[in-house]
Amino acid sequence: MKYLIMCEGPNEKAVVNLLLDNNLLIFNRNDLLGLDIYHARQLVPYLVNLINSYNCSNLKIIRIGDKFTDKLKIPESIKHIIDYKQILKCHTHPELEILLIIDKNLFDKFNKEKSKIKAKDFAKKHISLNGHLYDNTTQFWNDYFKNNIKNLVNDIKKCKKIGKNKKEEIYLADLLKK
Amino acid sequence: MRLLKIIIKNYKLLDDNFSLEFIPKGRKNIEDKEFELNQIDDNLYTFATMAVIGKNASGKTTTLEALAIAYDILSNFKIKHSLNEIKNNNKTISLELYFYYNKYLYYYKTDLGYEPINDFVSFKNEELYNCFYYKSYSNDIFNLDKYSKIINNTVLPDDTSIIYTILNKITMRGLYYWSDFELSYDIDKIIEIYKTLDTNMLSVVVNLLDEHIKDIKRENNNKFMILYNDNTQEVKTKKELFSMLSSGTTKGLFLYIQIITAMLSGADVLVDEIEIHFQRTLIDNIINLFKDKSINKYHSTLIFSTHYPELLDLTSRTDNIIICKQNKKRIIVENMYDYNLRSDSIKSKKLYENYFNTAINYETLMNLKKELMQEIK
Numbered sequence: 102m103k104y105l106i107m108c109e110g111p112n113e114k115a116v117v118n119l120l121l122d123n124n125l126l127i128f129n130r131n132d133l134l135g136l137d138i139y140h141a142r143q144l145v146p147y148l149v150n151l152i153n154s155y156n157c158s159n160l161k162i163i164r165i166g167d168k169f170t171d172k173l174k175i176p177e178s179i180k181h182i183i184d185y186k187q188i189l190k191c192h193t194h195p196e197l198e199i200l201l202i203i204d205k206n207l208f209d210k211f212n213k214e215k216s217k218i219k220a221k222d223f224a225k226k227h228i229s230l231n232g233h234l235y236d237n238t239t240q241f242w243n244d245y246f247k248n249n250i251k252n253l254v255n256d257i258k259k260c261k262k263i264g265k266n267k268k269e270e271i272y273l274a275d276l277l278k279k
Numbered sequence: 280m281r282l283l284k285i286i287i288k289n290y291k292l293l294d295d296n297f298s299l300e301f302i303p304k305g306r307k308n309i310e311d312k313e314f315e316l317n318q319i320d321d322n323l324y325t326f327a328t329m330a331v332i333g334k335n336a337s338g339k340t341t342t343l344e345a346l347a348i349a350y351d352i353l354s355n356f357k358i359k360h361s362l363n364e365i366k367n368n369n370k371t372i373s374l375e376l377y378f379y380y381n382k383y384l385y386y387y388k389t390d391l392g393y394e395p396i397n398d399f400v401s402f403k404n405e406e407l408y409n410c411f412y413y414k415s416y417s418n419d420i421f422n423l424d425k426y427s428k429i430i431n432n433t434v435l436p437d438d439t440s441i442i443y444t445i446l447n448k449i450t451m452r453g454l455y456y457w458s459d460f461e462l463s464y465d466i467d468k469i470i471e472i473y474k475t476l477d478t479n480m481l482s483v484v485v486n487l488l489d490e491h492i493k494d495i496k497r498e499n500n501n502k503f504m505i506l507y508n509d510n511t512q513e514v515k516t517k518k519e520l521f522s523m524l525s526s527g528t529t530k531g532l533f534l535y536i537q538i539i540t541a542m543l544s545g546a547d548v549l550v551d552e553i554e555i556h557f558q559r560t561l562i563d564n565i566i567n568l569f570k571d572k573s574i575n576k577y578h579s580t581l582i583f584s585t586h587y588p589e590l591l592d593l594t595s596r597t598d599n600i601i602i603c604k605q606n607k608k609r610i611i612v613e614n615m616y617d618y619n620l621r622s623d624s625i626k627s628k629k630l631y632e633n634y635f636n637t638a639i640n641y642e643t644l645m646n647l648k649k650e651l652m653q654e655i656k
Binding site: 135137139140141142143145146147150151153154 | 309310313314315560563564566567570571573592593594595
């Protein structure tokens with residue numbers, strides 16, 4: 102079994118990489134197709150090429166993101182390899198920044214304002230590290246959590262508790278080692 | 280250093296308007312930035328891979344040779360590897376290069392003429408210009424109005440380019456793999472590079488190319504220990520080793536060594552007819568290595584010519600595909616981007632449909648069959 106991890110944005114990729122490097126996920130690097138996590142919304146030629154080289158139907162595709170506006174298109178050449186039941190959506194509802202908001206104990210405050218402000222913008226306004234406000238960069242995510250992995254794990258778990266994902270969607274917490 | 284554009288005149292049959300750009304013309308989406316393009320500065324990108332296609336005798340190899348001349352100068356500041364090509368060219372070649380180096384854009388022009396008495400190529404009428412790169416220039420980087428001439432008082436030998444004054448260090452900035460790979464000559468080259476690389480990496484490459492061999496260890500200059508997968512071993516001389524290895528393994532070894540060298544140094548790699556000697560999975564793997572940001576950290580570009588339409592589907596872009604054609608005995612190059620294909624078009628299908636006028640004429644094929652039928656009668 103191999104996992105193909107497709108993140109919608111670079112920040113999702115940074116977070117999953119942090120968890121992976123700290124051996125906190127249900128898979129390790131050897132379990133990943135191409136030994137890596139990818140920032141890709143669709144199966145671009147690079148990934149199709151990779152799937153072809155694996156040439157095995159024992160593949161789980163996990164899409165991580167907060168939008169999933171596009172349906173995942175499966176190119177004709179790999180349709181025989183892909184098992185549609187093995188394509189999972191890992192929803193970081195409402196946006197990945199909810200992790201930062203939870204971490205700073207600002208969830209209740211955000212909850213009161215969420216009809217007026219998106220989680221990303223709320224984070225840009227209220228979350229800072231060493232005097233620098235959140236700027237939506239992978240650098241910020243890495244700096245924020247690299248020495249604080251336990252907090253990240255706890256935030257991910259809390260996020261599931263308060264989450265409102267659809268039945269068929271999984272949470273980041275579901276990817277954590279038990 | 281990253282080559283951005285080449286313009287060459289009077290080289291073999293290349294048309295006088297021959298120019299090639301290494302920067303994207305089309306829109307750059309998130310996935311392209313992740314896989315298809317190398318970011319060399321703020322909003323300045325080059326391609327991770329480029330393909331050169333065309334019929335037989337359409338000028339693919341000549342196009343790569345022209346690039347090899349540019350890389351020869353950018354690597355050695357002399358014409359070293361391309362000497363024969365220039366020697367056999369009747370006219371003085373006029374070459375213009377745009378390249379990026381250390382936050383600056385450079386424009387360089389020179390004439391290249393072979394000096395029979397001294398057996399070297401001299402650089403004449405050289406000029407060098409530069410400008411600091413700003414993000415706002417990204418859509419107009421070849422506009423010479425922004426550049427200023429570099430006045431250089433360094434006196435160099437006639438066979439040395441003034442690019443030396445900028446790049447200083449001789450190092451391979453372009454590596455070439457030609458389809459007419461001469462085995463007897465290149466064995467020594469392989470061995471030389473082999474010496475410099477990490478042995479673990481090489482054993483992985485050897486095993487990838489020949490699953491019966493676990494490792495090849497160098498004992499001394501002429502002796503090699505071959506370790507087989509069944510744990511037997513043999514000592515072979517250099518000559519015995521290369522006559523034992525399959526032609527594909529030797530060539531694969533050479534190409535992979537070049538690719539590893541490129542990944543470690545940032546050199547670009549030119550491969551003529553990439554499909555020759557290699558199975559498809561290996562070619563796919565080679566192309567993916569250049570697109571892999573965790574491996575291709577120094578922004579190398581793989582530039583390959585091919586007759587395999589399917590390889591074009593390995594890229595989601597069209598502006599990194601160069602189509603060579605002959606028109607009135609002149610080689611012209613077109614960019615697939617200028618054909619305005621729909622984004623969901625399958626490029627290999629278009630090629631089979633002769634959309635780019637690159638297919639071999641049916642009548643010509645049938646003429647051969649007719650002749651054969653007659654002869655056999």
